[in-house]
Amino acid sequence: MLVDSHCHLDRLDLGAYGGSLDAALDAARARGVGHFLCIGVSTDNAAVVRTLAERHADVDCSVGVHPLDVEPDAVPALDWLLGELAHPRVVAIGETGLDYHYQPESAALQQQAFRLHLEAARQTGKPLIVHTRAARADTLELLREAALPQAGVLHCFTEDWEMARAALDLGFYISLSGIVTFRNAESLREVARRVPADRLLVETDAPWLAPVPHRGKPNLPQYVREVAEFLAELRGIPFETLAEQTTGNFRCLFPLARVGR
Ligand SMILES: [Zn+2]
Ligand SMILES: [Zn+2]
DSSP states (O other): OEEEEEEOGGGOOOGGGTTOHHHHHHHHHHTTEEEEEEOOOSTTTHHHHHHHHHHOTTEEEEEOOOGGGOOTTOOOOHHHHHHHHTSTTEEEEEEEEEETTTOGGGHHHHHHHHHHHHHHHHHHOOOEEEEEESOHHHHHHHHHHHOOSSOEEEOSOOSOHHHHHHHHHTTOEEEEOGGGGSTTOHHHHHHHHHSOGGGEEEOOOTTSOOOTTSTTSOOOGGGHHHHHHHHHHHHTSOHHHHHHHHHHHHHHHOTTSOOOO
């Protein structure tokens, strides 16, 4: 069984399924995807992802404000985060983090919001889902400063081995998406070969970044299978072993998730 450890079910392009999320999830289930972690990105979509998690036994959700969704007049309040995190289907915090690639001008605001999520993580003990792009030094510095006792994940990892090793040293997991299948992603494949078997997760980040051979088309949770098959071959292990390892890692990192057997 596979887990899509990071997807945006409320944003999927469901054209291929006549607009039916249930049909898209069924297609994923038929390909061995047994659990989905649906990610919160804003105060607006928190209720939406929670409703999805309440409606489907194999969906859990997180709550957070994406660094690119942080608005000057709408930095989330700690009380709001803690209130959302009290819900039993909210098994993680995020996505949060820093993205200086798309919005370098909002760096200070992103850091403020990231610190708030770190504080909520400290108070609740729930695992942290971190988005980082072109912000390596600051991301690591804030994570070190927070020194959380629990683990977290750098999701949709696109950095090099040096960054991966620093994150692993902090007790973090590394989650790989379809980007690892892209032709120009050789340095990421180097990371993918070296991440320890007990720290690796797989995700789609759907609806974005569909893996080869679906690159350029809308991404769907079922394509986590292509990511996992690619990684198994890259790491020279059977697909079943890779699936077992990454699903076991998901269970360890997100103990509140209702992952079936
Ligand atoms: Zn992200
Ligand atoms: Zn995401």
